[in-house]
Amino acid sequence: METRSSQAVVLRWRAYGESDKIVTFLTRDFGKITGIGKGARNSRRRFPNSLELLARVRVYFRQRSEANLAFLESCELLGPNSSLMEPERLAYGAYLAELAEQMTIDWNPVPETYDLLEEALLSLESGPATASFLRAYELKLLERSGFAPPLHECSRCQGPLAVDGDPHFGPLQGVFWCRRCASAARSTATDIGDFVVSSPLVARLRALREWPLERCRVEPFDAGREDAARLIGYLLSLHLIRPLKSLRLIEQLAHKQS
Ligand SMILES: [Zn+2]
Known part of the structure; x- marks a missing residue:
């Protein structure tokens, strides 16, 4: 051997x-x-x-x-250097690693996913995990795992997402539709659970997916921050095999600080 x-x-x-x-x-x-x-x-x-x-x-x-x-x-x-051993950063680092673990399989090299995790851990050494950083990592990870929905066109008609109003998101399918296609989808099923997502938020998600992580880390995220977390949470939940243990740790730390 x-x-x-x-x-x-x-x-x-x-x-x-x-x-x-x-x-x-x-x-x-x-x-x-x-x-x-x-x-x-x-x-x-x-x-x-x-x-x-x-x-x-x-x-x-x-x-x-x-x-x-x-x-x-x-x-x-x-x-890493010792800054990553600070409890909050360690908890977020564990979150990044746990997501990467669940999105990869044994003996199947995806160097782009490895590079993303390494880049994220290095970025976390230089500063705290921000909302923009976490959402960007999640979106990039979904993309590199082949699970990211198109963010620039409707998943049904391939036309522009914002036609006659803001786009819709289907959490069960994990895709975006234009308003017309969302209505059409709703007419064939009783409840598709779709909700409206503002066009500026979709544009922000596109930017986070493209910008380098270190830039995302220092980018403020005010309007639509909760909506982005919820929406990406739906996307991740379609592909996670088991609950994330690191989330419990992050919650405990947040509880201790409040
Ligand atoms: Zn459409």
Whole structure:
């Protein structure tokens, strides 16, 4: 078995036995992998704090088959700096990692998704998670996973979204319609649960999906902020496999501060 290596981010880990760790990484070159670090809880030489949540690393491993756990040989620590260990940023970092984990599958490399997570964690090292930053990350992640709806045209008629009024969003389908197509969809089903989204908000979502994350992080988000969170929440919920644990942590921190 040859040794393979890749840049990676630690998505989660758990203790195994007396001294081992089972660790899940998002790697740039192999997609999501899970491996066992023998003696990892004691070996500072092979694993110098490099198997902690959100560690950016270069991991070296061997693998008999994709059905087996990888055997972790060593793991060089590349980051993060200590600012990411501040409780609120750590909680948001965990949120970014958990979303990336759920939107990726084992042994299926999507370098664009890896790059997005790395860019987001680096941005989070330089400042707090803002509403624009979080929504931008979510939209970009959906896009790179192939789940983002068109934001520039109606999903039904492919015409402009704002015709005779503001666009509509269908939360069950996760798409945008022009007003006419929303009425047509409603006439064929009893309740499609659609709601109106303002044109400026759709334009803002398009911008967040395109701008670099670091620019989004410092961009204020006032009008429509709650609507954006709700709408993207619907989009994410169509693709998440299980509830996000990190959200509970974020809520607890917010509760403590209020
Ligand atoms: Zn239409």
